Amino acid sequence: MPISRRASSLLFTAFLMLVFTASSPAPLWGRSKIGTASPAQSQAEILKLLHQQVEDWNHGNIEGFITGYWNSPDLTFYSGGTVTRGWGPTLERYKKRYQGTGMEMGTLTFEGLEVTMLSGDTAMVRGHWRLAMSDGKTPQGLYTLLLRKFPEGWRIVHDHSSVQA
Numbered sequence: 001m002p003i004s005r006r007a008s009s010l011l012f013t014a015f016l017m018l019v020f021t022a023s024s025p026a027p028l029w030g031r032s033k034i035g036t037a038s039p040a041q042s043q044a045e046i047l048k049l050l051h052q053q054v055e056d057w058n059h060g061n062i063e064g065f066i067t068g069y070w071n072s073p074d075l076t077f078y079s080g081g082t083v084t085r086g087w088g089p090t091l092e093r094y095k096k097r098y099q100g101t102g103m104e105m106g107t108l109t110f111e112g113l114e115v116t117m118l119s120g121d122t123a124m125v126r127g128h129w130r131l132a133m134s135d136g137k138t139p140q141g142l143y144t145l146l147l148r149k150f151p152e153g154w155r156i157v158h159d160h161s162s163v164q165a
Helices: 005-023 039-058 062-066 087-099
Strands: 076-079 082-085 107-119 122-132 140-150 153-161
Touching (some): 039 062, 062 087
Antiparallel strands (some): 076 082, 122 140, 140 153
């Protein structure tokens, strides 16, 4: 059964579209709406995430706090001269340091937050963290976070925190 000229033309056009979209860096059918929010909306979402982390921390909920981090073995956390790689090891680091025997979480505050959008789905946050402990001590320091927007929302993919001496 011969194919009509019109059907042949449509098949050829469909073939060319398939070749074009399959070879493009981001296939047209797979593009997501990630990164299409305005910079102001993205900044507001990031600040909401960080405020939620403070709330979770101050309620003793480390598991809730760490949901702000990318759940990936590629997450990196730099602090105190050590590098922690991966979501699981980062969670364990927090638990050991703040929920271990004789340890206290304290009351967390973030101050001086500066959100800089690097692209539609990447941002950098700089700020100051402080813990108020029951013994009157206030460990504190600076941090720089890199965040990416994923389908589930903004997540910290790299954290570099320092402790003020």
